[in-house]
Amino acid sequence: MLDRMVPKADLNRFIDRLASEQTVAAPVAEGPSIRFQAIRAAHEIAEHYLPTALPPSKYLLPVKETLLQFRLGEHIEMEPVLEAPEVIVFGIRPCDLHALALLDAIFIDDKHDGHYAARRRRITLVGMECLEPCDDRCFCHSMETLEVHANYDLLLTDLGDDVYVAVGSPKGRDLFAGLTGAREALYEDRTRLRRAHEARDAAFTPRLDVSFDQLPGLLAESADSLLWDVLGEKCLSCGACTNVCPTCYCFDVGDELDLDLATGRRYRTWDSCQLDAFAMVGTGESFRKPRAMRVKHRLNRKGRYIMERYGRQGCVGCGRCARACLVDINPIEVFNQLKGQPASRTVR
Amino acid sequence: MDGPLRPTKRPRLALFELASCAGCQLQILNCEDELVDLLQLVEFVYFKEAISETGNEYDIALIEGAVTREADETRLRAIRERAPLVITLGACAHPVGIPGLKNAHDSEEPGRLVYGDAAGYFPSTLARPVDAIIPVDAHIPGCPIHKDEFLSVVTALLVGRRPPIPGYPVCVECRLAENPCAFDRGALCLGPVTRAGCGALCPSYGSRCYGCRGPADDPNVSSFEALLEKNGLNAEDVLAEYVLYNGYRALGDQALTMEVSR
Structure with missing residues (x-):
């Protein structure tokens, strides 16, 4: 699927519109704490952010989730409860995208957990590449999770005034179809992306003494x-x-x-x-x-x-x-x- | 109302008050939406803040408040003889709560401050938790108790389950609430060693944990005290931290560590 290039202002207008029509969650700074939460407009999204307090897995495995309702009696009646809201999670870091891929492997490929799978189907994952290390505690570079090539619907890279958008799925492509101002990524855009990646790779140093x-x-x-x-x-x-x-x-x-x-x-x-x-x-x-x-x-x-x-x-x-x-x-x-x-x- | 777990006869509850503010009794009265259902399940035979009738036959004794007089001890022993189940309500009854503050003072001083020359008419002892006098079957912790926790404990007892009180520390719930850590903003907090179940209520409103629910089941007290010292507290400050709600255990044996409850 063809990648896109979009001016940041157009992307923000697009997010504003999306957030007014459906549930969009993104990292929001509240005091010293950054959380994924529902937003109403793009300006609420934290600009520079450390990994959020809780990871985005909370949208797939809620902290507390009802599995079924029951009524005791001569015969026990049971009814499964499947709550799976549509939600676009915006601004997921590559490390977290790797983590979600692991959860998919466990809860869908291995165990097929119906509650997880239902939520997973209705969630849209919009990643945001990291170009600088968070702090001295992050070691994604050593765990080889800084780069991500799968398990997102869209992956954004901040190139200053413009945002490079890698399209990872038909769902991502369809979501992006409504964005005005976007154009197909050209050779020069890919060059800009490559330079950003080169600068990124130089900024991250290995922290583990083992691979x-x-x-x-x-x-x-x-x-x-x-x-x-x-x-x-x-x-x-x-x-x-x-x-x-x-x-x-x-x-x-x-x-x-x-x-x-x-x-x-x-x-x-x-x-x-x-x-x-x-x-x-x-x-x-x-x-x-x-x-x-x-x-x-x-x-x-x-x-x-x-x-x-x-x-x-x-x-x-x-x-x-x-x-x-x-x-x-x-x-x-x-x-x-x-x-x-x-x-x-x-x-x- | 026809569940198979429903007891054929409503258990009788009696609620007794020792040194306390009666706030835990009021929490039961705060179960406004649930009181009608609750009274289908249990009968209150003694409940000073709610009913004027008194009965002396009961199946479950609920005790609010700390033991501060010799007469309290006699009363508790009599209650224990009658009640198949004894459950404490709130921090005063366990681990000792606000009444325990006086344990940090000279034994005569609190009486003198409150009653002046008449202090001699009101003899009082060290403030102690109920289980220092009689065996207790369960504690519903908190200052005050939370009404939902009270209802879930009553429900659990009626169907023969263990009361669902967490043994882990407040940090678990605080992290799940995505609160910023009090230590990160330079405050200190008893969350790492205090029993959860409150949903990290105080830290969620920008405050920090004062330990009202007593120690968690398995607190790492030595590491926690090393953490407090690293944050600039000396041994006296550490003790002062515990005294607000955990005074009996912190001061009872003059040790600087919070005794683990089990």
Whole structure:
């Protein structure tokens, strides 16, 4: 599909119109916090933004989602609840697009989760390329998630007065068809894009001392590292890291009963492997009680298990967990320390 | 109203008040839309803020307030003997809440400040949580309790489920609410060690957590205190942080750490 070039002013007018007709969500700055939320006009969109407080996965796996309604009686009546609003999510960073591709692989290709799939069908993903690193916590370059070539409907690159628009799907093409002022991208436009990419690639420096595909091996070798104990002593087990993570998707399922003790709802909510009760079974035992085990589990999920199972990065290097962590547990430092301590199981 | 889980006989609830502001009782009265349904399920036989009748036979005793007098202890023991289930309501009853503030003072001083020369007529003890005197089956935390949590606990008890009170810290709900972290704006916050379930109410309105719901099930207290010290607090400041709602546990044994509740 042919790429387009559009003056920024025309794009903003287009967003204004879209937002007046349907639900458009975009990163909005509110004090120090940036969130994806519904906007009414383009000027509400944050200009420069760090990764949002919660990742855009909240539109596919809501923090709390009703799965079914029930009525107890002689026969239990159940009715699935499928809420899947149409929403255009604008301004998704490449790291988050990679994370959404992983969620698609898990919830559609592997498990076919009906609730996820219904929402996924009705969401439009408009990406926004990063041309500068967010801060010293982001390491997308090292995780090879800075570039994105799939899993978006449109991908925008800010070239100053103009925006380069890569069209990724028929849905994206149709959405863009209504934009006045856009024209087909020409050779000169592609040259401008390439120069922007070259400048970008020079601005991002590697932060990991290993390549991302060496992480599974490194983590497997580091199973007995004493670093996990050190991190376990620091970790507050507050769940901030997993809640803000774009590739975390673990959930708990519960029932709510109304006061008539007959009708109610089954829902799912985000859960976290960092919490005490996560690996607790009915008899009260927890299979991952020590904090060190929980921290180790999380970082193995991010650097190893997901890669082994789905062949995709389980961590996209967005740096949200490092920014959220009150005690400075940072995956860059953890991975680099493990790399720097091959004999760590004997180091005191 | 014909669910199979519906008890054949309405359990009788009695609500008793110790040292408190009665705000938790009022939260139950605030269940305006649900009161009619609630009263189909349970019967209140003692509830000072709501009814004038009094009954002395009950299945569930709800206790609001902290223990501050010797007479309270006698009363609680009598209640425990009658009630198959005892549940505390609010921060005063557990972990000890505002009445616990006096524990930070010389034992005579609060009485003198409030009653002056007449202080001798109002003897009072260290403020203690209800479970320091009698075994308690469940705590509904908060200052005040939240009406929805009260209703969900009652519903859970009626169908034989564990009360759905989270054990994890407030940070979980605060992050899900996409609040900026209090620590990032230079404030400090008891969220990392305090039991969630409030939906991070105070931080969501730009304030921070004062710990009214008591400690989470599994707080990393030593790491949290190291964090406070890194943010410029000394040991005395840290203790002062706990005293507002967690005074009994923080001061009871003169230790600087919040005792874990289980």
